Amino acid sequence: MQKIFSTQLNGIFTKIQQESEYAIEDAARLLAQTLITRGTVYFATKDEMKAIAAEGLNGAEAFPAAKELSDTDIPELTSTDIVIAATGFREDEGLLGLIRKVKDQTETPVILLATRKKEGAPQEEEWDSYIPLHLRGGLVPFENGGRSGIPSAMAGLFAYHVICLTAKEILEEYE
Incomplete structure (x- = not known):
C-alpha cells in the first residue's frame, strides 16, 4: 500500500x-x-487546504506580510497585494464566492489551486493563475473496489512550494 501511495503521489x-x-x-x-512592492500575501483556504495558509503564515519561510483573507479585507486590497486561494476535495462555494468578490471588486491578482474540475467548477480564465492539482479521488485501490488516500493538502503544498521557489529564483535574478 505504501509503495502504491508514494508512486501515485509522485x-x-x-x-x-x-x-x-x-x-x-x-x-x-x-x-x-x-514581495518586491512589499504588498500583503493573503490566503483564502478552508478545511485541509488550511495547511497552505499555515505554511505561508507560520512556516519556516513565512511571508513578512501575510494574513488570512476575510470579507472585511476586500475593500482594503490593492494591486500590490496577492491572494493565494486553494479549494479542497469538497469545493466550497463560500470560498469561491469570496475570491470571486476579490476579482470583481479589486485589481488584486488571484492564484487558485484547485483539486478537481467538475461542471460549474472554477474556470481557468477567471483567475490570474490557475493550477489544477489533478486529484479525482483516493490514490490506493482496495479489493472491495473502494479507494483511499486523498492527498489534497499534500498536492496543494507541493504546488505552493513550487510557486514560492520559482518566485525566489525570480527575485534573485531581480537583485
Missing part, C-alpha cells in the same frame, strides 16, 4: 509540475511582484 506531483509549468511561472511572477 505521479500527481509530476503532473502538476509538467502540465502547469506556465501557470506556475505566472503565479511566481505575481508573487514576486507582491
Whole structure:
C-alpha cells in the first residue's frame, strides 16, 4: 500500500509540475511582484487546504506580510497585494464566492489551486493563475473496489512550494 501511495503521489506531483509549468511561472511572477512592492500575501483556504495558509503564515519561510483573507479585507486590497486561494476535495462555494468578490471588486491578482474540475467548477480564465492539482479521488485501490488516500493538502503544498521557489529564483535574478 505504501509503495502504491508514494508512486501515485509522485505521479500527481509530476503532473502538476509538467502540465502547469506556465501557470506556475505566472503565479511566481505575481508573487514576486507582491514581495518586491512589499504588498500583503493573503490566503483564502478552508478545511485541509488550511495547511497552505499555515505554511505561508507560520512556516519556516513565512511571508513578512501575510494574513488570512476575510470579507472585511476586500475593500482594503490593492494591486500590490496577492491572494493565494486553494479549494479542497469538497469545493466550497463560500470560498469561491469570496475570491470571486476579490476579482470583481479589486485589481488584486488571484492564484487558485484547485483539486478537481467538475461542471460549474472554477474556470481557468477567471483567475490570474490557475493550477489544477489533478486529484479525482483516493490514490490506493482496495479489493472491495473502494479507494483511499486523498492527498489534497499534500498536492496543494507541493504546488505552493513550487510557486514560492520559482518566485525566489525570480527575485534573485531581480537583485
